[in-house]
Amino acid sequence: MLYMPHVSPRRLNKKTFQMLMRQFYNALEEADARTKVALMFKEIFTKTEKVMLAKRITLxxxxxxxxxxxKIGEILHLSSATISRYSVGKEREKYRETLRILRRRGKFLDILEKILQAGLPPRGRGRWKKIYRLTEKNIDGK
Structure with a gap:
């Protein structure tokens, strides 16, 4: 069972937030190899957070x-409000760099294509376990 990530109601001030984001981006740049980034994500993000990020990128x-x-809502189990919000962002070219990277990185698209061609997993317990295993194998290279 996946749960919504908890975000503290106590907000960071703008300067602190910008400093934290700069440090996060620096850490990503340091972990330049795909395997290092995957390991870092495994260590710091919960399963729910990883699923949320993957859904956003796929969306x-x-x-x-x-x-x-x-169809997107059916595949990713997203509300029409979420899809609409991201659609508006796409129209405003908010995700231009993300799309450029995705198109350049064929592996993600290959994995996504396989998932979509295979169709949705059957309803019920363990519905997404196979997909998680497939994506973990492709990310880890095992």
Whole structure:
């Protein structure tokens, strides 16, 4: 069972937030190899946070391919409000760099294509376990 990530109601001031984000970006740049980034993500993000990030990236990609909102919602289990919000962002070219990276990195698209071609896993317990295992193998290279 995945849960919504908890965000503290106590907000950071703008300067502190910017400093933290700069440190996060620096850490990503330091872990330049894909395997190092994957290890870092495994260590610091919960499963729920990783799923949330993966869904957002996939949503942006599917919107760029003009996939119907209903199909995206069915595949990713996202609300129409979330899909609409990201669609507006895409139209305003908010995700231009993300899409450029996704198109340059064929592996992600290959994995996504396999998942979409295979269709949705059957409903019920363990629905996404196989997909998680497949994506972990491709990320870890095992």
């Amino acid at each position: 942006i990609y599917l919107l760029s391919k003009e996939m119907p909102f209903e």
